[in-house]
Amino acid sequence: MPPSRRTLLAVLAGTLLTSCRAPAGSGPAEGAPTPSAAPSPPRPPAAASTGTGTSSTTSAAGTPVSADPPPGGADRAVAGDLAGQAGRSALVARYGQAEPTSWGFDAPGVVSRLPDGGRAIALTFDACGGPQGSGYDGALIDFLRERRVPATLFLNSRWIDANLPAFRALAADPLFEIADHGTRHCPLSVTGRSAYDIPGTRDVGEVVDEITGNRAKLTGLLGHPPRFFRSGTAYLDDVAARIITDLGQRFAGFTVNGDGGATFSPAEVHSTVAAAPAGSIVLAHMNHPAGGTAAGIAAAVPELLAAGHHFVRLSEGAP
16 A cells, blocks of 8 residues: 555655756756747747755744754764655655656646735746856845845755855845755656756656755755745646655746746846736746846836735745
């Protein structure tokens, strides 16, 4: 009999799974998804159907945030690795024969907008990593800090490795919530499907590795696991969606594609984001400083505030 979800969650606590092969890609292929079924599409429409020492601070929710790994190291790592391997095997046993019935931005448990009843908007920014995707948009982050605009940052494992000082500063800033953008930036498939020429995970084991490899990194750095996950390209199938739920995370989709995979001009980002309705989750990028995202966001945010909207982290808007 397959193990229960309670059992899976128990053995998966402290998972330390890693994966080493990074998919090739550059430009928009490493960026955000675009709401089209075809790989390598043209620019999308705006809306989708869908160190040393320890630095710490306290989040808006009162939770301590550590920018360096907590003490206690090797024994915890070994125990966590053993538990993670057991949990991986359990998930492979549960879902190894499951056939997906959907592929795209929507699947069971995907959070694609905030609950109704307010004028909140969640700004989310992906940092995809890789040879063409490990930049850091300091102008964007500086603007958010100057205006005290909260945001949720989806960081890929490769981006963290390439930008560790910046990561530590972001993690120590209670304005931002850190989320999981995967280990290799793969679309999340149990059958190897690709999106925008980026190869997807090939089976259940690779789905688990993609989620938990970067989650283990973030847990070690932050002192707590990230709550939200978004795959590379934001594509997933429905089997992968159930695996995410069993792992105790929530998959963050999007309502508005704010920068077209970091390909939009400042004017395009401005017009797209400024038109976001209440309850939107806006997807954009913080790893392409030469793009139009920073200038477009800087133009759109004052207009949204003037219209009566306010900004929240995902954990505040989608608890």
